[in-house]
Every structure is written in C-alpha cells, then in structure tokens.
Amino acid sequence: MSPALRLTGLLPAAYSPLAQDGRLRLEVIDLMADLFAEVEVGGVFVGGTTGECHSLTVDERKQLTERWVEAADGRFPVVVHVGSNCLPHAQELAAHAADAGAAALAVMAPSFFRPRNVADLVDYCRDVASAANAPFYYYDIPNMTGVSLRMDHFLEAAARQIPTFNGLKYTNPDLMTLQTCLHFDNGAYDILFGCDEILLTGLALGAQGAIGSTYNYAAPVYQRVMRAMQQGDLPAARRAQLEAVELIRAQQEFGVIAAGKAIMNMMGIPCGPTRSPLHALSCEESRQLYERVRHLDVFLRPLTAPAAAANFTVHG
Numbered sequence: 001m002s003p004a005l006r007l008t009g010l011l012p013a014a015y016s017p018l019a020q021d022g023r024l025r026l027e028v029i030d031l032m033a034d035l036f037a038e039v040e041v042g043g044v045f046v047g048g049t050t051g052e053c054h055s056l057t058v059d060e061r062k063q064l065t066e067r068w069v070e071a072a073d074g075r076f077p078v079v080v081h082v083g084s085n086c087l088p089h090a091q092e093l094a095a096h097a098a099d100a101g102a103a104a105l106a107v108m109a110p111s112f113f114r115p116r117n118v119a120d121l122v123d124y125c126r127d128v129a130s131a132a133n134a135p136f137y138y139y140d141i142p143n144m145t146g147v148s149l150r151m152d153h154f155l156e157a158a159a160r161q162i163p164t165f166n167g168l169k170y171t172n173p174d175l176m177t178l179q180t181c182l183h184f185d186n187g188a189y190d191i192l193f194g195c196d197e198i199l200l201t202g203l204a205l206g207a208q209g210a211i212g213s214t215y216n217y218a219a220p221v222y223q224r225v226m227r228a229m230q231q232g233d234l235p236a237a238r239r240a241q242l243e244a245v246e247l248i249r250a251q252q253e254f255g256v257i258a259a260g261k262a263i264m265n266m267m268g269i270p271c272g273p274t275r276s277p278l279h280a281l282s283c284e285e286s287r288q289l290y291e292r293v294r295h296l297d298v299f300l301r302p303l304t305a306p307a308a309a310a311n312f313t314v315h316g
Contacts, residue, residue, distance in 0.1 A: 003135065003165075003166045003167060003188060003189055003190060004135045004164070004166060005077070005103060005104055005135040005166055005190070006190060006208075007042055007043050007077065007079070007104075007190050007192060007209045008042050008208045008209045009040075009041060009042025009043075009208075009209055009210075009226070010041050010042055010209075010210055010212075010215045010219055010222055010223065010226075011041060011042050011043040011044060011045050011079065011192065011209060011210065011211040011212075011215065012036060012041060012044055012045065012211075012212070012213070012215040012216040012219070013045040013048050013049065013050035013051065013194075013211050013212055013213045013215070013216070014029075014032060014044050014045065014046050014047075014050065014051055014068070014216065015032075015050055015051060015052075015213075015216060015257075015260065015261055015264060015271040016047070016051040016052050016056060016060075016064060016271075017029065017032075017269075017270065017271040017272055018271070018272040018273060018274075018275060019272055020272065020273065022275070024060055024063060024064070025270065025271075025272060026063060026064075026067045028269065028270055028271060028272075029064070029067045029068055029071045030067075030071045031269050032071070032216070032269055032271075033068070033071035033072055033073075033075070034071075035269065035300060035301075036076060037072075037075045037076065038300075039219045039220070039223070039300060041076055041215070041219065042076065042077075042209055043076050043077040043078065043079055043103065044068060044072065044076060044077075044078055044079070045079050045081065045106070045169070045211045046064055046065060046068045046078060046079065046080045046081065046102075047061050047064055047065065047080055047081040047082070048081040048106070048108075048139065048169075048211075049108075049141060049144055049171075049213075049257075050213040050216075050257060050260070051064070051081070052257065052274065052275055052278070053081055053083070054084075054085075054111075055275040055276075055278070056275075058084075058089055058092065058093065061082075061093055062093070062096050062100075065078075065080050065093075065096065065097050065100050065102060066100050068080075069100050069101040069102060077103035077104065078101070078102050078103055079102065079103060079104045079105070079106055079137070079211075080093075080097040080102040080104075080105055080106070081105075081106045081107065081108065081139060082094045082097055082105050082106070082107060082128065083106070083107040083108040083109070083110075083128070083139065084110075085110045085111060085112050085113070087110075087124070087127060087128070090107060090128045090131075091127065091128055091130075091131035092131075094107075094128050094129070094131040094132040094134075095131045095132050097132065097134070098132035098133060098134040099132075102134060103134075103135070104134055104135040104136070104137060104166060105128075105129070105132060105134050105135070105136050105137070106136070106137040106138070106139045106169055107124075107125055107128050107129075107136070107137075107138060107139060108138075108139040108140075108141055108144070108145055109121060109124070109145045109147035110124065110145075110147075111144065111145040111146055111147070114145070114146055114147050115147060115149075117149065118149050118150065118153050118154050118157055119157070121138075121147065121149060121154060122154065122157045122158050122161055122162070125138055125158060125162060125165075126158075126161055126162050129162050129163075129164050129165070132164075133164065134164060135164055135166035136162060136164040136165050136166055137166055137167055137168060137169050137190070137192070138151075138154065138158065138165075138167075138168050138169070139168075139169040139171070139194075140154075140168055140169065140170050140171060140172050140194075141169075141171040141172070141194065142172060143171075150177060151168060151170065151172065151174075151177055151181050152177055152180040152181050152184060154168075155168065155181055155184045155185075155189065156184070159184075159185065159189065165189075166189065166190055167189035167190030167191055167192065168181060168189070168190070168191050168192065169192045169194050169211050170191050170192065170193055170194055171194030171195060171211075172194070172195070173195055173198070175201060175205065178191070178193070178202065178205055178207075179205050179206075182205060182206040182207065183206075187206070190208075190209060191207060192207070192209045192210060192211050193207040193209070193210045193211075194210070194211050194212060195212075196210070196212035196213065196214045196215070196222070196244060196248060197244065197245055197248050198241075199212070199222055199225055199226075199241065199244070200225055200229070200237050200238065200241040203225070203226065203229045203237075204229070210222070213256065213257065213260050214244065214247065214248060214251075214260065216260065216264060217260070217263050217264055217267055217269075217299055217300055217301075218244065218247055218298040218299055218300070219300055220297075220298060220299070220300060221240050221243050221244050221247075221296075221297075221298035222240075222244060224236070224237075224240040225237050225240040225241050225244070228240060243296060243297070243298055244298065246296060247293055247296055247298055250289065250292040250293050251263075251289070251293075253292075254281055254285055254288075254289055255274075255278065255279060255281075257274055257278060258273075258274045258278055258279060258280050258281050259281065259289055261273065261274060261280070261281075262280075262281045262285075262286045262289055262306070263289070263293070263299075263303070265286075265306070266286070266290060266303040266304055266305070266306060267299060267300065267301045267302075267303055267304075268301060268304065283306055283307075286306035287305065287306050290303060290305055290306055
C-alpha cells in the first residue's frame with residue numbers, strides 16, 4: 001500500500017520538559033512548539049529516545065502527546081513514538097495517539113525480550129500498528145535497542161504486511177543499507193535519517209527528511225547544510241556540517257541528552273533536568289558546556305550563561 005504521508009525537512013526529536021520535583025512541565029511544550037514553528041520545521045518527533053520515553057509512565061506519555069498536538073495546532077505534523085517493552089502498553093499508546101490527532105506513529109524494537117529476526121520484528125510492529133489507523137514508522141536505533149537487523153529486508157516485509165506502514169526513522173550509521181532503503185520501491189517510503197552528526201551524508205544519498213535531538217536548538221546550521229546541498233554548494237554544506245560536529249563533540253563529553261536539555265535551558269526554554277538513571281548536568285558542568293559552545297553560530301536563540309542553581313537529576 002502506498003504511504004499516506006510524506007515528511008521532509010528537519011523534525012526535532014523533542015525533549016520531555018521536567019521540573020526539579022520530577023513532574024512534567026507541559027506548559028514548556030507551548031514554548032517549544034512556537035520556536036519550532038518560527039523556523040518552519042517539517043514536524044516534531046515526540047516521546048522517543050531524546051524524550052526519555054522508557055523513563056516515563058504510560059500516563060505521562062499520553063499527556064505529552066495531547067499537549068504536543070494541541071500546541072502544534074496544525075502548524076506542523078506531530079509524530080509520536082509509542083514503542084514499549086510491553087506490547088499492550090504500545091497498543092494503548094498507539095490508539096491514544098491516533099485518537100489525540102497525531103499525524104503518525106513510530107515504534108522502536110523491544111529491548112529486553114528482543115525480536116530475533118525480521119519476521120518477529122514485523123509481527124510486533126504489525127500488532128502495534130493494528131491498534132490505530134495512522135501512518136506507521138519503524139524506528140531503527142540498534143545502538144539503543146540491541147536489535148540490529150537488515151532494514152532493507154524489513155522494508156520489503158513490512159510494506160507487504162502492515163497496511164499503514166509509511167517508512168523508517170533510520171538512526172543507524174550503516175550507509176550501505178541506507179542507500180538500499182532509500183531506493184526501495186523507487187523511493188516510495190519515507191526514510192527519515194536520524195544521525196545528526198552525518199546529516200550531510202544522508203542528504204547526499206537521497207534522504208529528504210531527518211529527525212534528531214540537536215534540531216531542537218541548532219536547526220539553523222542544519223538548514224544551512226540543506227540549503228547548500230540544494231544549491232549544489234558542497235563546500236558550504238561541509239563547513240556547516242563541521243560546525244554541527246563541533247557542537248555534538250562538546251555535548252558528548254557531558255552526555256548528549258543531558259547536555260541538550262542544558263542548552264535548551266540556556267536558550268530560555270526550561271526543559272529542566274533528566275530523569276534518573278541519566279545524569280543531569282550540575283551547575284559547574286553546565287557552565288563548562290556553555291564555554292565550549294557559546295561561540296558557535298548554530299543556535300535558534302542566543303545562549304545565556306547558566307544560573308547559579310544546579311540542575312539535579314530527577315528521581316521521581
């Protein structure tokens with residue numbers, strides 16, 4: 001069946017904003033949505049890895065979905081990750097997201113009891129997708145799930161067996177398989193690239209859309225990459241991608257998700273800390289990160305030096 005939706009451009013993988021006491025700060029989503037609309041994102045990806053999905057309750061994930069659909073207000077599509085190690089929970093989240101108005105659903109593989117082969121993975125995805133009438137994406141992120149299967153083989157099987165199948169969120173550095181996926185069925189399915197640090201490579205191979213955490217606050221530098229590629233200016237695209245790499249290298253020293261939330265805080269969007277077991281940046285670590293990145297011309301808004309109060313890890 002032909003895909004029902006085509007997503008292009010940058011789709012930030014949204015952070016889940018938390019208060020110091022551990023509760024969701026849903027009101028912050030309104031600020032994030034307005035920021036994303038200003039830079040004309042291609043959509044937003046809610047409740048994925050960057051959103052700390054497996055550290056949230058089912059009810060919290062439903063609250064995020066509802067607030068994002070409300071805040072987006074039709075300005076950009078909302079794609080909701082509904083994957084879970086518990087199949088009934090994934091089905092419940094899928095049905096809820098579709099009813100709430102999500103444009104599409106996505107699922108990563110279970111990561112405790114894992115599918116052993118493509119057939120098992122397709123069975124799981126079909127079971128989740130069947131709970132909702134909405135475009136469905138498989139979210140391939142083997143470094144987190146431990147499930148490393150050939151996505152070109154999965155595409156062929158999923159396209160036959162899942163009526164709502166729409167494509168992949170491909171967070172995988174296997175560029176050979178990426179090429180095969182992009183050309184599957186003459187490019188009929190969305191292959192949304194998920195490796196910010198090599199976005200330029202994905203674009204060169206034919207990707208039209210990308211989902212990533214750094215697009216939350218550094219969309220301008222990636223939009224420069226995309227514009228330069230469209231204009232055939234490869235040197236300019238390389239320069240912009242190298243700026244993004246410098247940003248990501250700095251983040252990696254502190255933990256990518258925690259550092260990203262710290263940058264959002266510096267930008268005036270209070271996403272707060274991470275939830276345990278992730279280690280939120282202390283005030284001193286936030287200051288160190290600020291000094292590492294403040295000179296970069298990549299951010300949606302100017303950064304402000306971190307305040308004196310530390311961002312402690314949330315345990316609740």
